[in-house]
Amino acid sequence: MKRRFILFLCLITMFCFVKAQQTQKLYLSGTGNDNTVNWDFFCTDGMNSGKWTTIPVPSNWELQGFGKYNYGFNKEANKGKEQGLYKYKFSVPSDWKNQKINIVFEGSMTDTEVKINGKLAGEIHQGSFYVFKYDISKLLKMGENLLEVKVSKHSANQSVNEAERKADFWIFGGIFRPVYLEALPQTYIDRVQLDAKANGILTANVFIKGQADKISIELTDKNGKKFGNDFTAKITSGLTKIEQQFKSPSLWSSEFPNLYTATFTLSKNGKPIHQIAKKIGFRTVEVKERDGVYVNGIKMKFKGVNRHSFYPTSGRTTSKKISIADV
Numbered sequence: 001m002k003r004r005f006i007l008f009l010c011l012i013t014m015f016c017f018v019k020a021q022q023t024q025k026l027y028l029s030g031t032g033n034d035n036t037v038n039w040d041f042f043c044t045d046g047m048n049s050g051k052w053t054t055i056p057v058p059s060n061w062e063l064q065g066f067g068k069y070n071y072g073f074n075k076e077a078n079k080g081k082e083q084g085l086y087k088y089k090f091s092v093p094s095d096w097k098n099q100k101i102n103i104v105f106e107g108s109m110t111d112t113e114v115k116i117n118g119k120l121a122g123e124i125h126q127g128s129f130y131v132f133k134y135d136i137s138k139l140l141k142m143g144e145n146l147l148e149v150k151v152s153k154h155s156a157n158q159s160v161n162e163a164e165r166k167a168d169f170w171i172f173g174g175i176f177r178p179v180y181l182e183a184l185p186q187t188y189i190d191r192v193q194l195d196a197k198a199n200g201i202l203t204a205n206v207f208i209k210g211q212a213d214k215i216s217i218e219l220t221d222k223n224g225k226k227f228g229n230d231f232t233a234k235i236t237s238g239l240t241k242i243e244q245q246f247k248s249p250s251l252w253s254s255e256f257p258n259l260y261t262a263t264f265t266l267s268k269n270g271k272p273i274h275q276i277a278k279k280i281g282f283r284t285v286e287v288k289e290r291d292g293v294y295v296n297g298i299k300m301k302f303k304g305v306n307r308h309s310f311y312p313t314s315g316r317t318t319s320k321k322i323s324i325a326d327v
Contacts (some may be wrong), residue, residue, distance in 0.1 A: 020265050020272030021185050028090055028103075028147065029057040029179040032319030033311065037088075043067050045082035057086070057179065060109070060172035060315035067153065072167040079154065079165075084174055086149040092140055092181065099183040101140060103147070104133040107177030109316070110160060111152040117145055126157045128164050128316075133182075151175060169308060176316040187212050188274040189266050196260075198284040198296045200246040206264060208238055214267045215240055219260045219280075221250075227260055251296050252281025 030036035036056035043049040043061060046068035061067050061084050068080030092101065103121065105112065109128040114121040121134035153173030155161050165171045187210025195203045206215050216232040228246045250258035259279045266274040286294040293300045307326060311318050 020267070020275035022275050023188075024096070024183040026090075026093065026181040026183075027178060028088055028181065029175070031178050032058065032322075033314035033317045034319045034321065040087040041066070042085040043082055044085070046080055049082065055084075055086075055174075057088075058107075058176050058317045059174055060176050060317060061174040062170075062172050063313065063315045063317075064174075067173055070171050072165060072169055072171050079171075080173075081152075081154045082173065083153065084151045086147075086151070086175065088147045089144050090147060090181075091144055092142075093183075094142075096183045098186070099137070100135065100186055100188065101137045102133045102182045102184075103136050103179070104131060104182055105175065105177070105179050106131050107316070108149075108151055108175045109153060109171075109173050110155040110164065111157070112175075113150040115146075115148040117141060118148075124156075126155055126160050128160075128176075149175065169310070170315065172315045185274050186210055187266065187268065189215075189264055189276050192264060192276070192278060194262065194278060194280050196249075196280045196282040198251055198282055200249050200282065202242075202244050202246060202262075202280070202282075204242045204262075204264075206233075206240045206242065208235060208240065208266065212266045212268045212273060215242070216265045216267065217242065217244070218263045218265075219246070220263070221260055222258075246282070249282040252283040253295055253298075254300075257281065 028037070029039070036059060038054040039057045040052060041055035041061070042052045043066040046066065048066050055061060055064050055066070062069050066084070067082045070079045103114065103116070105114075105125070107128060107130070108125070110126065112125045114134055116136045116139035119139050121136050121139065125132045151174060154165070187208070190207040190209045192207070193205040204217065208215070212235050214232055215235055216230055218230045219227040221227050227249070228244075231242070231244045233240055233242045249260070252258050259281050261277050262280050263275065263277045265272050283296055288294060291299075293302070309316055309318050311322055
């Protein structure tokens with residue numbers, strides 16, 4: 001009888017402390033120019049082309065001795081049109097079974113075709129400077145999987161070339177930002193849109209995939225101390241809008257970049273399902289015609305606003321250390 005009682009207490013304790021799953025990541029590449037992973041690589045034209053070898057990922061292939069160097073103002077007829085073919089084998093953790101699994105590319109120059117185990121992951125992505133992902137849950141198998149990526153330096157979309165590859169800078173090719181897998185539960189927070197004003201009003205648009213009935217938000221400061229009260233909202237559709245007032249937040253500005261962490265927890269029938277955290281700053285930005293830009297009621301003076309993610313020895317592939325040094 002005593003053993004049963006102890007077991008009952010243990011079960012109750014476990015239930016009370018059930019935590020929502022956070023989005024899990026598994027990097028297939030490195031995270032920057034100071035942390036790379038070698039993939040198999042074949043360049044179709046230019047330097048060191050026509051043979052399989054290896055290349056560090058992330059990187060621009062020109063800086064690794066492949067393809068052709070070009071500047072944005074070169075004549076179009078003289079620009080390199082080579083492609084890079086990548087291969088990489090990977091395994092998925094066994095505890096990711098029955099999860100939704102995406103493969104995420106943070107940046108690739110330029111048109112990018114992705115295959116998993118010989119099957120297309122989705123439409124060819126066009127455009128270098130933003131994140132794209134594919135749901136590859138149904139393409140994966142237990143054990144070893146094969147990732148194949150074909151990157152075209154020159155886009156088939158002329159508007160992409162006009163926007164990204166005709167300017168006063170070097171133009172490169174390759175997977176130049178990290179690649180990773182992410183695992184989520186079948187019901188999850190897809191994304192959030194946040195607007196935290198200087199008056200303390202936080203507005204959040206929370207986009208949900210799957211079936212859930214409640215979303216809750218908690219704010220903590222830089223020391224992990226809870227700020228304000230938790231608040232919750234019922235979910236009735238794929239988009240839930242939440243608005244909450246916070247008293248006297250520490251405001252964000254470029255001189256005093258005060259940030260809070262907003263933790264979103266998705267639940268169903270009282271059970272937490274998925275959780276994500278975002279950094280936010282309370283601030284109000286205004287653009288006044290024929291006057292200027294104001295942050296929290298104070299006029300800003302801009303002495304330089306243009307920064308390219310570029311480094312002499314690694315091209316568009318940089319690192320956190322370089323970004324901190326730049327600013």
